[in-house]
Amino acid sequence: MTTPRNENDLIRRIEKRFRGARSKGLRLGLGDDAALWRPRPGCETVLTCDWFLEDCHFFREKHPADAVGWKCLARAVSDIAAMGGQPRCFLLSLALPRELAGSWFDGFLLGLRRASTALGCELAGGDTTRRDKVLIHITVIGEVRRRALLRSGARTGDAIFVSGTLGEAELGLRQLLHKQGIARPANQELRKHLYPQPRLALGRWLRDRQLATAAMDLSDGLSSDLRRLCLASGVGARIDFRSLPVTGRVPPDEARRLGLHGGDDYELLFTVAKKNLGKMPTQFGGVKLTRIGEITRSRPMVVDDAGKLQKLEARGWDPFRS
Amino acid sequence: MTTPRNENDLIRRIEKRFRGARSKGLRLGLGDDAALWRPRPGCETVLTCDWFLEDCHFFREKHPADAVGWKCLARAVSDIAAMGGQPRCFLLSLALPRELAGSWFDGFLLGLRRASTALGCELAGGDTTRRDKVLIHITVIGEVRRRALLRSGARTGDAIFVSGTLGEAELGLRQLLHKQGIARPANQELRKHLYPQPRLALGRWLRDRQLATAAMDLSDGLSSDLRRLCLASGVGARIDFRSLPVTGRVPPDEARRLGLHGGDDYELLFTVAKKNLGKMPTQFGGVKLTRIGEITRSRPMVVDDAGKLQKLEARGWDPFRS
Numbered sequence: 001m002t003t004p005r006n007e008n009d010l011i012r013r014i015e016k017r018f019r020g021a022r023s024k025g026l027r028l029g030l031g032d033d034a035a036l037w038r039p040r041p042g043c044e045t046v047l048t049c050d051w052f053l054e055d056c057h058f059f060r061e062k063h064p065a066d067a068v069g070w071k072c073l074a075r076a077v078s079d080i081a082a083m084g085g086q087p088r089c090f091l092l093s094l095a096l097p098r099e100l101a102g103s104w105f106d107g108f109l110l111g112l113r114r115a116s117t118a119l120g121c122e123l124a125g126g127d128t129t130r131r132d133k134v135l136i137h138i139t140v141i142g143e144v145r146r147r148a149l150l151r152s153g154a155r156t157g158d159a160i161f162v163s164g165t166l167g168e169a170e171l172g173l174r175q176l177l178h179k180q181g182i183a184r185p186a187n188q189e190l191r192k193h194l195y196p197q198p199r200l201a202l203g204r205w206l207r208d209r210q211l212a213t214a215a216m217d218l219s220d221g222l223s224s225d226l227r228r229l230c231l232a233s234g235v236g237a238r239i240d241f242r243s244l245p246v247t248g249r250v251p252p253d254e255a256r257r258l259g260l261h262g263g264d265d266y267e268l269l270f271t272v273a274k275k276n277l278g279k280m281p282t283q284f285g286g287v288k289l290t291r292i293g294e295i296t297r298s299r300p301m302v303v304d305d306a307g308k309l310q311k312l313e314a315r316g317w318d319p320f321r322s
Numbered sequence: 323m324t325t326p327r328n329e330n331d332l333i334r335r336i337e338k339r340f341r342g343a344r345s346k347g348l349r350l351g352l353g354d355d356a357a358l359w360r361p362r363p364g365c366e367t368v369l370t371c372d373w374f375l376e377d378c379h380f381f382r383e384k385h386p387a388d389a390v391g392w393k394c395l396a397r398a399v400s401d402i403a404a405m406g407g408q409p410r411c412f413l414l415s416l417a418l419p420r421e422l423a424g425s426w427f428d429g430f431l432l433g434l435r436r437a438s439t440a441l442g443c444e445l446a447g448g449d450t451t452r453r454d455k456v457l458i459h460i461t462v463i464g465e466v467r468r469r470a471l472l473r474s475g476a477r478t479g480d481a482i483f484v485s486g487t488l489g490e491a492e493l494g495l496r497q498l499l500h501k502q503g504i505a506r507p508a509n510q511e512l513r514k515h516l517y518p519q520p521r522l523a524l525g526r527w528l529r530d531r532q533l534a535t536a537a538m539d540l541s542d543g544l545s546s547d548l549r550r551l552c553l554a555s556g557v558g559a560r561i562d563f564r565s566l567p568v569t570g571r572v573p574p575d576e577a578r579r580l581g582l583h584g585g586d587d588y589e590l591l592f593t594v595a596k597k598n599l600g601k602m603p604t605q606f607g608g609v610k611l612t613r614i615g616e617i618t619r620s621r622p623m624v625v626d627d628a629g630k631l632q633k634l635e636a637r638g639w640d641p642f643r644s
Contacts (some may be wrong), residue, residue: 002585006640031554033368033401033538036466044349045367048356049413051449080354091371092643093459127373130641137415137459139371144358151354211408214356232353266535298386318328 009102010128011198016090017109018123019118023144026089026124028199037123043143048079051189052136054293057320058135062183064161065104066137067194067200068109075137075219078198079268082217084207085144086120086200090137095131117196149215149270154233158271158295161280163199163287165245166222168192168264179242187230189249196266202284206270211279215270221263222303229269230301238295239312260303263317271295325610332423332450336414339431339437340445347465348446349517357446365465370401378641382456384498387426388518390458391433397541397590398460399441400520400588405541406529407466408522411446412438414460417453427455441520458569471529471537471592476555477518480535480593480617481601485521485609487567489542489577490514492584511571518588524606528592543585543638545623551591552623561615561634563627582625585639593617 015030027307028036033181052072054060077087090163092112096105121140136286172193185191198217206212214233222239230237239260246255271278283289293304301312337352350358363366374394376382414434414639418427438445443631494515507513525621528534536555540547544561552559552597561582567579594602605611615626623634 005592008498019621028472030468033404034368034407034462034464036405036470037367037369039367045361046464047359047413047417047446047461047463048461049447049449051415051417051451051457051459052415053451056451056453082355083358085356091369093373095369095373095375104534105344124369125371127371128641129373129378133376135373135375136372137371139369139413139461140356141367141369142356148350148358150350236616296359308595319450 007128010096011082014109014123017113017222026122027031029122029124031222035089035091037141038125039134039143041322043145044148046080046083046142046144046148047083047139048076049137049139050076052138054134061181064182064194065107066111066114066238069108070115070195072136072138073112073119073121075114075266076140076195076199077121077200078139078196078217078219080142081198081203081267082149082215083217084145084149084203085142086138086204087142089122089124090138090140091124092126093136094130095129097134099131100134119200124199134322137307139200140153144207146212147205147207149212151214151216151229151232154214154229154235154271154295155273156235156295156297158273159277159291160237160293160295161270161272161289161291162218162238162245163289164265164267165267166218166267167258167262169196169264170245170258171247171249173264181260189247193264196264198266199268199287202268205284209279211272211276213269213273215268218265218267219263220263220318222269223260223312224314224316224318225269226301234298236296237293237301238296239301240307241303243289243292245288245291259316260312329450332418335427339435349444351530352644353516357411357413357632359463361465363466366470366539368402368407368464368466368470368494369407370398370459371459371461372398374460376456383503386504386516388433388436391430392437392517394460395434395437395441395443396518396520396586398462399443400518400539400541400633402462402464403520403522403525404471404537405466405592406471406525406537407461408465408526409441409443409465411444412460412462413446414448414450415458415568417451417457419454419456420452422456426440441522448560466529468530469532471525471534473536473538473551473554475594476536476551476557477595477616478557478566478617480595481599481613482561482615483558483592483594483611483613484540484544484589485524485585485611486587486589486592487569488540488587488589489580489584490569491518491586493569493571495586511569515586518541518586521590521609522608522611524590525607529549531601533594533598534592535595537590539592540587540589541585542640543583544591545582545634546636546638546640547596558618558621559623560618561616561623561625563625565612565614566608567612582634583637
């Protein structure tokens with residue numbers, strides 16, 4: 001695969017890789033000034049976007065190119081899952097160094113196309129340019145029927161739930177950083193870090209059944225994201241440290257700290273009114289659902305470790321923290 | 323203005339600056355996982371996005387911070403103008419060096435807010451992170467009634483028109499690069515480069531009257547953009563070199579070369595069927611409209627300089643050209 005002679009070359013390779021099925025609502029995709037989109041009757045459009053930047057979110061010499069393609073879309077789609085929506089199409093903006101425009105770019109497109117097919121989210125447009133580092137920006141357009149899941153609906157006394165296992169992706173990142181060369185998805189932690197699975201079916205189910213009073217996805221880590229949910233809802237929270245669903249691959253207390261603060265899990269965090277607790281299963285579609293605490297009236301978030309209460313500081317991922 | 327302690331600080335400053343009117347179709351803006359959007363009945367949603375990167379699209383030591391804010395939104399909105407649409411809201415993704423998070427950031431937000439108000443395009447969400455260079459990515463969401471203006475409708479014999487004056491922004495860029503320090507909008511060329519005006523009213527008028535068979539905006543330069551319109555329509559073009567509406571500030575032939583290849587004008591390029599030529603005014607809303615050539619059956623684009631024909635190569639802005 002040769003390097004591109006010009007920007008149109010690059011765009012043609014993207015178009016070729018994504019030729020095929022078109023999302024129903026997408027009236028006009030690649031190749032004009034803008035895309036045209038119309039949601040199904042009764043639906044609202046959900047809009048979200050995410051950076052995915054070399055040397056910040058991924059490393060050229062560590063992350064497989066196809067995992068970069070998969071993950072940049074999957075993590076943006078995760079915001080749609082958190083609203084109980086369905087992804088439909090996306091805009092890919094890409095800045096690429098010339099030396100990566102060959103086989104690296106092919107690997108990237110392969111992973112991106114695989115995510116696009118798996119998540120039902122078609123390429124609708126974007127912008128390309130050249131840069132010394134890979135810059136990726138993804139805008140996802142989805143749709144949701146009435147009553148999208150919001151962050152702001154949690155009420156005092158609601159139970160706090162999470163899906164899946166927390167902290168695995170952070171552990172996978174540590175493994176990846178300590179090894180030489182391109183990582184392989186050799187175990188569950190590395191798979192979770194490299195190829196996250198947005199919880200689309202769970203989000204839709206929670207919305208359809210009107211079971212969640214509030215929901216968001218876990219991208220920066222439970223302690224940081226729960227704080228955002230609490231602020232949006234005007235409430236506090238008490239987390240039961242020992243209830244956290246964490247990995248068994250490291251000692252329990254280390255695993256729980258990873259579960260509290262580790263980023264990149266893309267699990268769902270949601271709250272359920274007490275009266276609906278009986279309707280909550282222990283797993284959904286093979287993903288376990290765990291009650292990890294309770295929404296409180298008082299604002300500071302606390303962790304309850306077998307009766308010992310400690311203030312829970314937001315210590316997840318924050319690019320601006322000193 | 324102090325540097326931010328964390329990402330939430332930065333987001334709060336953005337929210338504060340954009341507090342106020344909300345776009346009608348925007349059901350949920352900042353502060354949740356995603357924005358919720360619903361176009362007016364009978365309208366489709368128009369989606370477009372653009373990079374605006376330090377050291378590529380602007381220079382920290384040359385461009386005023388408020389011009390960076392204005393231009394990043396104005397140029398993205400220009401794609402909506404080219405479809406005959408109306409911008410409604412936008413997603414701002416921003417990567418910022420810590421040392422610019424103070425007064426530079428305030429200036430940036432001031433210009434962005436001014437563009438947002440002037441263009442009727444409300445902030446709906448985005449993503450922020452830290453980076454050693456400023457990276458800006460804008461996604462604009464607009465709406466358009468049926469029959470959006472597309473690139474693909476030009477037919478043999480259609481007249482080719484452009485709005486405004488071509489090449490001025492490129493001349494403004496040259497002036498800016500040859501001067502020390504932060505540029506001021508001291509003349510028309512610098513104003514055009516720093517504070518471009520998307521041709522929204524013209525685009526809507528062309529769409530409403532169904533006068534344009536094809537349209538796009540001029541971002542990379544006439545020779546590159548016309549080529550895209552010709553490819554999309556499966557036609558060629560003949561441009562009358564001497565008819566190009568160009569600046570009088572440099573010798574005529576230099577001005578015309580700037581007009582052919584200079585980027586960043588954000589004027590509209592459109593085609594009009596011969597039968598409708600009588601309905602075309604010479605100006606619209608104070609912006610002149612100039613007939614510059616004709617769509618041809620034969621594919622290569624040519625320039626006609628007083629009877630002497632030359633092949634027109636796409637020599638506008640291309641980040642990947644060797």
